Amino acid sequence: MGIVFDKFSSFSKGTMYELxxxxxxxxxxxxxxxxxxxxxxxEFFYDNLHIADACGFVTAVDGKPIGFICWDPRNVPEHVEIGHNCIASEYKGQRFGQQQLQEAVNRIAKLDAKKIIVTTNEYLVPAQRNYMSVGFTLVQKRENDQNPDVAGMAMDYEKIL
Known part of the structure:
Protein backbone atom coordinates (compact mmCIF):
# COMPACT_ATOMS: atom_id res chain seq x y z
CA MET A 1 0.00 0.00 0.00
CA GLY A 2 1.41 3.35 -1.06
CA ILE A 3 0.86 6.14 1.48
CA VAL A 4 0.83 9.75 0.27
CA PHE A 5 0.35 12.99 2.19
CA ASP A 6 -1.57 15.17 -0.27
CA LYS A 7 -3.15 18.62 -0.37
CA PHE A 8 -6.77 19.10 0.63
CA SER A 9 -7.33 20.67 -2.79
CA SER A 10 -6.70 17.25 -4.35
CA PHE A 11 -9.91 15.97 -2.75
CA SER A 12 -13.53 17.04 -2.93
CA LYS A 13 -15.45 19.14 -0.45
CA GLY A 14 -16.89 16.87 2.22
CA THR A 15 -13.72 14.79 2.59
CA MET A 16 -12.95 16.15 6.07
CA TYR A 17 -16.49 15.61 7.27
CA GLU A 18 -16.72 12.09 5.85
CA LEU A 19 -13.40 11.04 7.40
CA GLU A 43 -16.89 24.19 4.88
CA PHE A 44 -14.15 26.55 6.08
CA PHE A 45 -11.25 24.53 4.69
CA TYR A 46 -12.84 23.85 1.33
CA ASP A 47 -13.92 27.48 1.00
CA ASN A 48 -10.34 28.53 1.86
CA LEU A 49 -8.14 25.98 0.13
CA HIS A 50 -5.08 28.24 0.35
CA ILE A 51 -5.33 27.89 4.15
CA ALA A 52 -6.16 24.19 4.03
CA ASP A 53 -3.22 23.34 1.80
CA ALA A 54 -0.81 25.34 3.99
CA CYS A 55 -2.14 24.10 7.34
CA GLY A 56 -2.76 20.40 6.89
CA PHE A 57 -2.97 17.49 4.52
CA VAL A 58 -4.98 14.43 3.61
CA THR A 59 -3.41 11.01 4.01
CA ALA A 60 -4.21 8.71 1.10
CA VAL A 61 -3.48 5.07 0.40
CA ASP A 62 -3.55 4.03 -3.23
CA GLY A 63 -5.38 7.28 -4.02
CA LYS A 64 -8.10 6.79 -1.39
CA PRO A 65 -8.31 9.37 1.42
CA ILE A 66 -7.96 7.54 4.74
CA GLY A 67 -7.26 10.38 7.15
CA PHE A 68 -6.17 13.95 7.61
CA ILE A 69 -4.61 16.36 10.05
CA CYS A 70 -4.72 20.15 10.29
CA TRP A 71 -3.15 22.79 12.49
CA ASP A 72 -3.38 26.44 13.46
CA PRO A 73 -0.12 28.38 12.98
CA ARG A 74 -1.42 31.78 14.14
CA ASN A 75 0.60 31.66 17.38
CA VAL A 76 4.02 31.02 15.80
CA PRO A 77 6.69 31.31 17.12
CA GLU A 78 5.24 30.40 20.53
CA HIS A 79 3.31 27.35 19.36
CA VAL A 80 1.26 25.63 16.70
CA GLU A 81 -1.94 23.90 17.74
CA ILE A 82 -3.08 20.69 16.12
CA GLY A 83 -6.77 20.69 15.32
CA HIS A 84 -8.59 17.76 13.77
CA ASN A 85 -6.59 14.58 13.32
CA CYS A 86 -8.22 11.32 12.29
CA ILE A 87 -7.85 8.03 10.47
CA ALA A 88 -10.77 6.13 8.92
CA SER A 89 -11.95 3.12 10.93
CA GLU A 90 -10.83 0.57 8.37
CA TYR A 91 -7.24 1.82 8.62
CA LYS A 92 -6.88 2.21 12.38
CA GLY A 93 -4.31 0.09 14.16
CA GLN A 94 -2.01 -0.07 11.12
CA ARG A 95 0.35 2.79 12.11
CA PHE A 96 -1.14 5.20 9.56
CA GLY A 97 -2.10 7.58 12.38
CA GLN A 98 1.46 7.61 13.68
CA GLN A 99 2.87 8.20 10.19
CA GLN A 100 0.37 11.00 9.59
CA LEU A 101 1.20 12.65 12.91
CA GLN A 102 4.95 12.38 12.37
CA GLU A 103 4.60 13.97 8.93
CA ALA A 104 2.65 16.83 10.51
CA VAL A 105 5.32 17.28 13.19
CA ASN A 106 8.00 17.40 10.48
CA ARG A 107 6.08 20.06 8.54
CA ILE A 108 5.26 22.12 11.63
CA ALA A 109 8.91 22.05 12.74
CA LYS A 110 9.76 23.98 9.56
CA LEU A 111 7.57 26.85 10.80
CA ASP A 112 10.09 27.59 13.59
CA ALA A 113 7.53 27.17 16.37
CA LYS A 114 8.87 26.48 19.86
CA LYS A 115 6.33 23.73 20.49
CA ILE A 116 3.26 21.93 19.22
CA ILE A 117 0.19 21.65 21.42
CA VAL A 118 -2.87 19.46 21.14
CA THR A 119 -5.88 18.58 23.26
CA THR A 120 -7.62 15.24 23.10
CA ASN A 121 -9.90 13.64 25.62
CA GLU A 122 -9.81 11.05 28.31
CA TYR A 123 -11.88 8.51 26.40
CA LEU A 124 -9.72 8.56 23.28
CA VAL A 125 -6.90 6.39 24.61
CA PRO A 126 -5.60 5.44 21.12
CA ALA A 127 -5.20 9.17 20.35
CA GLN A 128 -3.29 9.67 23.60
CA ARG A 129 -0.96 6.79 22.71
CA ASN A 130 -0.48 8.16 19.21
CA TYR A 131 0.64 11.56 20.49
CA MET A 132 3.02 9.99 22.99
CA SER A 133 4.46 7.70 20.29
CA VAL A 134 5.94 10.71 18.47
CA GLY A 135 7.23 12.49 21.56
CA PHE A 136 4.32 14.48 22.97
CA THR A 137 4.06 14.62 26.74
CA LEU A 138 0.96 15.07 28.87
CA VAL A 139 1.02 18.57 30.34
CA GLN A 140 -2.29 18.53 32.17
CA LYS A 141 -5.57 16.75 32.60
CA ARG A 142 -8.38 19.25 33.18
CA GLU A 143 -12.11 19.60 33.32
CA ASN A 144 -13.74 19.51 29.92
CA ASP A 145 -16.17 22.43 29.79
CA GLN A 146 -17.64 21.48 26.41
CA ASN A 147 -18.80 17.85 26.58
CA PRO A 148 -17.57 16.00 29.70
CA ASP A 149 -20.34 13.39 29.56
CA VAL A 150 -19.29 12.33 26.08
CA ALA A 151 -15.53 12.85 26.19
CA GLY A 152 -14.42 12.84 29.83
CA MET A 153 -11.54 15.05 30.95
CA ALA A 154 -9.55 17.20 28.51
CA MET A 155 -5.98 15.97 28.00
CA ASP A 156 -3.43 18.62 26.98
CA TYR A 157 -0.21 17.45 25.31
CA GLU A 158 2.82 19.28 23.99
CA LYS A 159 5.94 18.54 22.02
CA ILE A 160 8.91 20.86 22.38
CA LEU A 161 10.63 21.45 19.03
Missing part, protein backbone atom coordinates in the same frame (compact mmCIF):
# COMPACT_ATOMS: atom_id res chain seq x y z
CA UNK A 20 -14.28 12.47 10.82
CA UNK A 21 -17.73 10.89 10.72
CA UNK A 22 -16.18 7.52 9.91
CA UNK A 23 -13.32 7.83 12.41
CA UNK A 24 -15.74 8.49 15.28
CA UNK A 25 -18.41 6.03 14.15
CA UNK A 26 -17.48 3.77 17.08
CA UNK A 27 -19.38 6.16 19.40
CA UNK A 28 -22.62 7.73 18.17
CA UNK A 29 -22.59 10.19 21.11
CA UNK A 30 -19.25 11.69 20.04
CA UNK A 31 -20.39 11.88 16.44
CA UNK A 32 -23.63 13.56 17.46
CA UNK A 33 -21.82 16.00 19.76
CA UNK A 34 -19.25 17.14 17.18
CA UNK A 35 -21.09 16.79 13.87
CA UNK A 36 -21.82 20.50 13.46
CA UNK A 37 -18.16 21.34 14.21
CA UNK A 38 -17.02 18.84 11.58
CA UNK A 39 -19.32 20.34 8.97
CA UNK A 40 -18.12 23.87 9.80
CA UNK A 41 -14.47 22.80 9.57
CA UNK A 42 -15.06 21.12 6.22
Missing amino acids: LNDAYSFDENMAREWESNWKEAD
Whole structure:
Protein backbone atom coordinates (compact mmCIF):
# COMPACT_ATOMS: atom_id res chain seq x y z
CA MET A 1 0.00 0.00 0.00
CA GLY A 2 1.41 3.35 -1.06
CA ILE A 3 0.86 6.14 1.48
CA VAL A 4 0.83 9.75 0.27
CA PHE A 5 0.35 12.99 2.19
CA ASP A 6 -1.57 15.17 -0.27
CA LYS A 7 -3.15 18.62 -0.37
CA PHE A 8 -6.77 19.10 0.63
CA SER A 9 -7.33 20.67 -2.79
CA SER A 10 -6.70 17.25 -4.35
CA PHE A 11 -9.91 15.97 -2.75
CA SER A 12 -13.53 17.04 -2.93
CA LYS A 13 -15.45 19.14 -0.45
CA GLY A 14 -16.89 16.87 2.22
CA THR A 15 -13.72 14.79 2.59
CA MET A 16 -12.95 16.15 6.07
CA TYR A 17 -16.49 15.61 7.27
CA GLU A 18 -16.72 12.09 5.85
CA LEU A 19 -13.40 11.04 7.40
CA LEU A 20 -14.28 12.47 10.82
CA ASN A 21 -17.73 10.89 10.72
CA ASP A 22 -16.18 7.52 9.91
CA ALA A 23 -13.32 7.83 12.41
CA TYR A 24 -15.74 8.49 15.28
CA SER A 25 -18.41 6.03 14.15
CA PHE A 26 -17.48 3.77 17.08
CA ASP A 27 -19.38 6.16 19.40
CA GLU A 28 -22.62 7.73 18.17
CA ASN A 29 -22.59 10.19 21.11
CA MET A 30 -19.25 11.69 20.04
CA ALA A 31 -20.39 11.88 16.44
CA ARG A 32 -23.63 13.56 17.46
CA GLU A 33 -21.82 16.00 19.76
CA TRP A 34 -19.25 17.14 17.18
CA GLU A 35 -21.09 16.79 13.87
CA SER A 36 -21.82 20.50 13.46
CA ASN A 37 -18.16 21.34 14.21
CA TRP A 38 -17.02 18.84 11.58
CA LYS A 39 -19.32 20.34 8.97
CA GLU A 40 -18.12 23.87 9.80
CA ALA A 41 -14.47 22.80 9.57
CA ASP A 42 -15.06 21.12 6.22
CA GLU A 43 -16.89 24.19 4.88
CA PHE A 44 -14.15 26.55 6.08
CA PHE A 45 -11.25 24.53 4.69
CA TYR A 46 -12.84 23.85 1.33
CA ASP A 47 -13.92 27.48 1.00
CA ASN A 48 -10.34 28.53 1.86
CA LEU A 49 -8.14 25.98 0.13
CA HIS A 50 -5.08 28.24 0.35
CA ILE A 51 -5.33 27.89 4.15
CA ALA A 52 -6.16 24.19 4.03
CA ASP A 53 -3.22 23.34 1.80
CA ALA A 54 -0.81 25.34 3.99
CA CYS A 55 -2.14 24.10 7.34
CA GLY A 56 -2.76 20.40 6.89
CA PHE A 57 -2.97 17.49 4.52
CA VAL A 58 -4.98 14.43 3.61
CA THR A 59 -3.41 11.01 4.01
CA ALA A 60 -4.21 8.71 1.10
CA VAL A 61 -3.48 5.07 0.40
CA ASP A 62 -3.55 4.03 -3.23
CA GLY A 63 -5.38 7.28 -4.02
CA LYS A 64 -8.10 6.79 -1.39
CA PRO A 65 -8.31 9.37 1.42
CA ILE A 66 -7.96 7.54 4.74
CA GLY A 67 -7.26 10.38 7.15
CA PHE A 68 -6.17 13.95 7.61
CA ILE A 69 -4.61 16.36 10.05
CA CYS A 70 -4.72 20.15 10.29
CA TRP A 71 -3.15 22.79 12.49
CA ASP A 72 -3.38 26.44 13.46
CA PRO A 73 -0.12 28.38 12.98
CA ARG A 74 -1.42 31.78 14.14
CA ASN A 75 0.60 31.66 17.38
CA VAL A 76 4.02 31.02 15.80
CA PRO A 77 6.69 31.31 17.12
CA GLU A 78 5.24 30.40 20.53
CA HIS A 79 3.31 27.35 19.36
CA VAL A 80 1.26 25.63 16.70
CA GLU A 81 -1.94 23.90 17.74
CA ILE A 82 -3.08 20.69 16.12
CA GLY A 83 -6.77 20.69 15.32
CA HIS A 84 -8.59 17.76 13.77
CA ASN A 85 -6.59 14.58 13.32
CA CYS A 86 -8.22 11.32 12.29
CA ILE A 87 -7.85 8.03 10.47
CA ALA A 88 -10.77 6.13 8.92
CA SER A 89 -11.95 3.12 10.93
CA GLU A 90 -10.83 0.57 8.37
CA TYR A 91 -7.24 1.82 8.62
CA LYS A 92 -6.88 2.21 12.38
CA GLY A 93 -4.31 0.09 14.16
CA GLN A 94 -2.01 -0.07 11.12
CA ARG A 95 0.35 2.79 12.11
CA PHE A 96 -1.14 5.20 9.56
CA GLY A 97 -2.10 7.58 12.38
CA GLN A 98 1.46 7.61 13.68
CA GLN A 99 2.87 8.20 10.19
CA GLN A 100 0.37 11.00 9.59
CA LEU A 101 1.20 12.65 12.91
CA GLN A 102 4.95 12.38 12.37
CA GLU A 103 4.60 13.97 8.93
CA ALA A 104 2.65 16.83 10.51
CA VAL A 105 5.32 17.28 13.19
CA ASN A 106 8.00 17.40 10.48
CA ARG A 107 6.08 20.06 8.54
CA ILE A 108 5.26 22.12 11.63
CA ALA A 109 8.91 22.05 12.74
CA LYS A 110 9.76 23.98 9.56
CA LEU A 111 7.57 26.85 10.80
CA ASP A 112 10.09 27.59 13.59
CA ALA A 113 7.53 27.17 16.37
CA LYS A 114 8.87 26.48 19.86
CA LYS A 115 6.33 23.73 20.49
CA ILE A 116 3.26 21.93 19.22
CA ILE A 117 0.19 21.65 21.42
CA VAL A 118 -2.87 19.46 21.14
CA THR A 119 -5.88 18.58 23.26
CA THR A 120 -7.62 15.24 23.10
CA ASN A 121 -9.90 13.64 25.62
CA GLU A 122 -9.81 11.05 28.31
CA TYR A 123 -11.88 8.51 26.40
CA LEU A 124 -9.72 8.56 23.28
CA VAL A 125 -6.90 6.39 24.61
CA PRO A 126 -5.60 5.44 21.12
CA ALA A 127 -5.20 9.17 20.35
CA GLN A 128 -3.29 9.67 23.60
CA ARG A 129 -0.96 6.79 22.71
CA ASN A 130 -0.48 8.16 19.21
CA TYR A 131 0.64 11.56 20.49
CA MET A 132 3.02 9.99 22.99
CA SER A 133 4.46 7.70 20.29
CA VAL A 134 5.94 10.71 18.47
CA GLY A 135 7.23 12.49 21.56
CA PHE A 136 4.32 14.48 22.97
CA THR A 137 4.06 14.62 26.74
CA LEU A 138 0.96 15.07 28.87
CA VAL A 139 1.02 18.57 30.34
CA GLN A 140 -2.29 18.53 32.17
CA LYS A 141 -5.57 16.75 32.60
CA ARG A 142 -8.38 19.25 33.18
CA GLU A 143 -12.11 19.60 33.32
CA ASN A 144 -13.74 19.51 29.92
CA ASP A 145 -16.17 22.43 29.79
CA GLN A 146 -17.64 21.48 26.41
CA ASN A 147 -18.80 17.85 26.58
CA PRO A 148 -17.57 16.00 29.70
CA ASP A 149 -20.34 13.39 29.56
CA VAL A 150 -19.29 12.33 26.08
CA ALA A 151 -15.53 12.85 26.19
CA GLY A 152 -14.42 12.84 29.83
CA MET A 153 -11.54 15.05 30.95
CA ALA A 154 -9.55 17.20 28.51
CA MET A 155 -5.98 15.97 28.00
CA ASP A 156 -3.43 18.62 26.98
CA TYR A 157 -0.21 17.45 25.31
CA GLU A 158 2.82 19.28 23.99
CA LYS A 159 5.94 18.54 22.02
CA ILE A 160 8.91 20.86 22.38
CA LEU A 161 10.63 21.45 19.03
